[in-house]
Amino acid sequence: MYQTIRTELTDNIFFIYINRPDKMNALNQQVMTELALAVDEIYTNNEIKSAVITGTGEKAFVAGADIGEFLTVSAVQGAELAKKGHVVFKRIEDSPKPIIAAVNGFALGGGCELAMACHFRIASANAKFGQPEVNLGLIPGYGGTQRLTALIGKGKAMELMMTGDQINAMDALGWGLVNHVVALDELIFKAKEILAKIHAKGPLAIARVIKCANAALDKDIDGYELEIEEFGACFATKDMQEGAEAFVQKRHAKFIGE
Incomplete structure (x- = not known):
């Protein structure tokens, strides 16, 4: 059914894997379209009690957007692109069923925004977070300016967004961006452990x-x-x-x- 994501349902937990490991799981329009369909499943499938969004592989959750798609985008098209991202991520944020981001590596740009749209985040020790859009002459467009500010405070958020710097998992934990940091091979286990409590x-x-x-x-x-x-x-x-x-x-x- 899907080409850029992979899904599986285990113990009433719906796992959504962003599945473009050769592109560091970068978001393109096909990913966003398929992600929207997978999120619809969360709302409509009664067997699903909760969901986990993560990335395929050991390097990246989502390392950003597919920049190649931006080269021919006009101002009007850029706004439409952002609006689509806002709609998909708001559906995640408003889901009546818990959705956890299991961040297994780089969560940059749109990847950081996707993680922040989830109800909370757990991270592997090798995870990195950032909104580096200013390096491209852009700003975060999928809700990042708002959610990052809400999660870590205006000062830290503005510094991250204006410098384009990245922070590691332990800094993200200290800043309140993530709830837990675990070894990479324990990440999914930790997500299951938390969700088992919530399911009860x-x-x-x-x-x-x-x-x-x-x-x-x-x-x-x-x-x-x-x-x-x-x-x-x-x-x-x-x-x-x-x-x-x-x-x-x-x-x-x-x-x-x-």
């Missing part, structure tokens, strides 16, 4: 956590009011009743997503 929780509650946390960065939404509404809505679910009863009865809850 109420899926409707998880979706509401995502929705409310995203609202904290949306100027058009009163996140506090949304939290009140979503908190109240939880009380109308079977999952909340099950969770409360399980707690009182000192047993593990069995959530059904209703």
